[in-house]
Amino acid sequence: DAKTTQPNSMESNEEEPVHLPCNHSTISGTDYIHWYRQLPSQGPEYVIHGLTSNVNNRMASLAIAEDRKSSTLILHRATLRDAAVYYCILRDRTDYGGSQGNLIFGKGTKLSVKP
């Protein structure tokens, strides 16, 4: 069962910030929020993950709502290479290797970037 809800598609302009939303209203206290993306003709690629606090890395930032029922992946300056399907996934940190701890993909958000 999909535990996250994402828009099917989004568009952005090159060089502008992009905010990709994800709703996870049934998140449990032991769920990490993970983001992956899949570029055309490639396997998925890890982007970022977090539990409660906002997280930053070289690829993106992850903003997590205070009640943890939603999160936003932020690409600070979109490039054409960021056009991909972005997946928001919950993983139960107490069940790695089990059904709730495995990486289970939904449909994701297809991001288009216009020059």
Added chain:
Amino acid sequence: ETGVTQTPRHLVMGMTNKKSLKCEQHLGHNAMYWYKQSAKKPLELMFVYNFKEQTENNSVPSRFSPECPNSSHLFLHLHTLQPEDSALYLCASSQDLGRPLHFGDGTRLSIL
């Protein structure tokens, strides 16, 4: 270069053939995975191996048979496949079960 190499990249086979997909990683990871990605459908987890032991079989038909001889190699043996098995088969590895996954670019399988 993802660190996870899958061969072949493309495979066309008949329903009565037997073939194998190969996945190799030299990242020193302990866990390996097979996923299936069909057109217009989300990725589906098939199998999980941790330290060469299978920890997850996600109700996969027996015509798909995984093999993990060591932590660096993972195979998917195929026999008597159906047309609906045509898909992109993705291999991934992770340092441990809870760490981020590194995916290969997949084998595009077509069943005639």
